[in-house]
Amino acid sequence: MEIKDSGSVILTGYHSYTPSSSPIREQSFVPDMPSSQSPMIRKTPSRKINRMLSNESLHTPQFNRSISESSMDNSSMEDFWCEVDNIKESSEEGQDDSLLMEVKPADGELEAEWLQNAGLSNLISGTQEHDGQALLSTLTRTQAAAVQKRYTTYTQTMRKKNKHTVRDVREIFGINDSTPSFESKALSPIPSNGVQHTIKKPIWKPVINNSCSIEKPSPSVAEELSFEVSFSEAVVVDGKDKDCEKNQRIKKDDSALPKFIVWKSRFGLTEVGDLSPEDMKKIRYLSLIELTAFYDALGIELKRNRIVRVKGRENGLFGVPLMTLLESDQKKSPGTKVPLIFQKLLQRLEETGLETEGILRVPGSAARVKNLREELEAKFHDNSFEWNKVRNNDAAGLLKMFIRELPLSLFTMEYLAAFITLVEKISKIKLQLQALHLLIMLLPDANRDTAKALLNFLKKVVSNEEKNKMSLWNVSMILAPNLFICKRKSANKEEMKAAASTAHIVRLLIRYQDILWTVPSFLISQVRKMNEAAMINNKRQLIFDKSVKKLLRRKTMERERPERREHGDVPEGVIRVYAPLHSKVSMAIQLNSRTKAKDILARFHCENSHGTSDNTRVHNQSLYEIGGNIGEHCLDPDTYILDVYHVNPHAEWMLKPKSS
Template identity: 70%
Template sequence: FRKSFSRCRRINRMISNESTPSPAFSRSNSQASMDSTSMEDFWCEVESIKESSEGGSEEATLLEFKPADEGELEAEWLQDVGLSTLISGAEEEDGQALLSTLTRTQAAAVQKRYNTYTQTLRKKNKHTVRDVRDIFGTSDSSVRSPEMRFRRPLKRHNSCLQEGEKEERFVLVYFLLPPRNMLWFTLKFLFEALPLLLSQDSLNLVQFFNVSVNSCVDCRLDKGSPSVTEELSYEVSFSESIMVLPKPQEWPKNQRFKKEDSALPKFIIRKSRFGLTEVGDLSPEDMKKIRYLSLIELTAFYDALGVELKRNRAERVRGRENGLFGAPLTILLENDQKKVPGIKVPLIFQKLLLKLEETGLETEGILRVPGSASRVKNLHQELEAKFYEDTFDWDQVRNNDAAGLLKMFIRELPSPLFTVEYLPAFITLVEKISKIKLQLQALHLLIMLLPEANRDTAKAFLQFLKKVVANEGKNKMNLWNVSMIVAPNLFIYKGKRANQQEMQTAATTAHIVRLLIRYQDILWTVPSFLISQVRKMNEAAMNNSKRQMMFDKGVRKLLRRKTMERERPERPEGAVTFPSYLQSDIPEGVIRVYAPLHSKISMAIQLNSQTKAKDILARFHCENSCGSSQNMRGQIQSLHEIGGNIGQHCLDPDAYMLDVYRANPHAEWVIKP
């Protein structure tokens, strides 16, 4: 250990001298000492990871990164956002519904990627591919076509331009011939609407294109008082809320981060009348659509900031199909759900967290002080053999050894916890975007992109780290210390060795971990503008389905008109069915709530502008307090919105029910755990 410690101190001094600029302000000796100690924590952890991987099993599987051919990333991006129909040319209702909900900036992001994809495809292939003008407009004035063109400059405030700089942006939209299918019609409508919108001198457009210099994005780190709390609004998309494009080259390349926990600003989410929605409150089907929209919005957000959204293209790694360490999260959960149905975090990971929470939160230097390498190796082997047999003795595990096993579990995952594809985006987040609020917005969308297993496991891990920081008085681990230790385990992963450039981003990765820990409650809240888009997607899909059913019904009538009198009309297959009470004449503003676990299983409730979800829950609890089933007692009950334009939505107790009802009048309302 002493040898490793002295080595990491030498590395720390070398990197500090090379990559850290001289501060422009005077600093106390105590502050300088804290910076040095924090960096030593990082490099000692890197050395510990290197030594454990040299003699352990962490080299069993490596991630291999392959350079993407030109145009392939765009094709993969279109598939990742649910728009593979643009590549195949087939008609898909989901793709049509998605395109119909996009904002102006989101549509521009899709247009840009599709444009690049088609141009690349023409260069590679001799056969004709679908012209980009069949889908989107183009700003290439050299292209001659018989279509009508519309061009209008988008104004930008002169004070935001450099001296002598002239800038004029144009939107060029082609009016196409009648569409050959529904998908083309949706795209045509979407992009023909742009010039019509731009021609309107509305307040929103004036605010967007003609803004004062004071609204320019600050190119420096936030200097406001951290004691001031800022409200975050999720009703407007992040990319639409960016007024003026900052210049990326103006951002400092080697910015220093304040290590004090109080240096981070305080944010709270402004609740709309729909309340707040956490990730677990939506159905898997709706979360899949949230993921599509989040990637489009993230891309549009980076485009608006003038920053490249970097994406890794890695070979798929096949992890172990059994065992604990080195197995994919999905395999672990599949095996664990046979023992504990519905589990969302692997049992071994939960047990390690529980062990540390019960006995290790007050241990001085927990996570920082490494356990014995030989003991950790033996415990690793013993866990693999005895864990599922429930014969492993957890009392023998020391706290520092348990912390070592926890970090080993994260490092040995076949793919990183925060996924390979968009891991560079986490780094670019801080290197290019220096305003904390913008970092948080981008990080928020990246969290929405995570697969369900990764997101749930990461949430459990961050909740534990928050508890470690809360016990700083006893364990001597503040937010920055914890971030420095955790960062190498999350961002230096299998198949990727720390080179000089990556070592210089040590503070950057630690800062990202700090944001994850500090703002985890915000990051795991689904932005309301994404939920609104999901509702519109579902409504568009239902409307398309109804039109198809009407067409099928007409065909059936035509084919069976001779025998129509003798046959009872059949309901079209796949028709949306609603409960009988929804089809009956229910007065406006009245809902019927079902509570299967209560003695009184249903109740009609008149809504008013002040009725909240918690009021309905309280009413059921009051009338059923004596007759509820024994199984229900002790369980937390919530009001769920089911069907209509949403799959399933667990409502915030503070949600105003009349607003939710008006947004989804055909939903069912059910009280359940």
């Protein structure tokens, strides 16, 4: 079948073809290092400039490929390779090198690390840790299979190495020690209300809107996404993506991307910052297990890098770990979640640079950017730096320099390979988005918050495309080499594919950032069950404590009876909401099936309209669900409170400002 030039980046079929005259500059490539040189550790010189290609291959690469591929590479990826050249030029002055060591783990170590990162270290230590047991009790079938697979590999390896008794997998997952057959049994995902039930194949409802579908783009149909069912369970029900391993082309036309509408249940939507740090830690555990189960269901290996960084900078602004910057900034501005220097660069560009033609693409003066960097290092903390003298393109250069010189990638070195695999192995945008969603949930808080600030700015750049001439694809190509790093010393076909893949990933991050920073409701349900299981375990421990047992006998009558009378005073379906910042600090509210969080907020505002409270602080408040089976949960204004009350009857309710 004839392939027509559709303005796409083709990722298939590199044919033997050498043009007689190529506009691409010739570049001799350094051969790959033989693996025999270091069986255990490969040291990969990774300059801070090497965010996509290594120093030896930072020019536009030349390959043997078909005419159509060559022409599309030149037109579609031109901005990408120009940015790579700009990065090399701005870094030739000899900036501080940063050496990474890629360590080849011993047998069983990857599985052991995976279990630890998933919050299941008790399976390795053999201890009866309540948190690990609570986590295991909440897993779906696909998630349990993923854990079982890693634990089985780990135990078999340990038996061979140490020849000592390790807990049998059947002690954890039951008598059957083989992976369950998902196709033959009903699945039991966890919906947002925390009640398990058998499901049928998920139905994706077409919604009339100005959007487009996935397979056949249409300007009038959007796909509705639901977070009620775990992604891995849905893959098993839907069946494996038959086109999963097929080669594909990435279209540079931004209109080819589908639009999605997130279905909002009666529990509303929850953003990353709406949960307590303790619950987000559990979300991270569950996300790793779910991501692994998701890749397993698709038949794809979840690649994970194990890279140890040799020493980095401990002070300054550029090339400093995010956590180091935040610890310093929080001393001046408590509660800071994004480094102040990064915030200031974004603020400067948003104020004066959004309409600048070629912003991000047109490089600033390398000499000026270098001088500005040195001046910032010296004057930023004492607020003596003159921002009004910084040109927009130079500010953009400083922003990109900050990103690429982070000691570890903003999207973490550990799962960079998983980001690339996401595009190269998964063909459907919906599945790519689900995998990317879980990868975002895995990020450390500092990385995720900083990435969100960056993506929000990039979204504003794209919204001004008519004036700045920067489309979504243009912005994605410029940021990709600054965000992603590659280990190889030579540009080859895989790196050319990675170039298009990383640009596509950045495009997905920008376009769907609001979806990606929403916590899937099925994960929240599992967190609730974890907390409930932990509470039950704690109660059991207290019961078996003899001293506490005696104390309970003496105090039972005097403590339980008043408590029962107090609860009897509060009818079913009535909650007491506390509002410390209002003149009326508490209010009992009768719930019905239509009561939303925003209705409670409106009632407090009405009751306190003549009070002396600070109106700004009062009107910026949100309703929080605190305690019970959740740590702290800022509720969506459209949440139906009676539904939450039934799921978490022991929660307390409070109005307070939402942390920015």
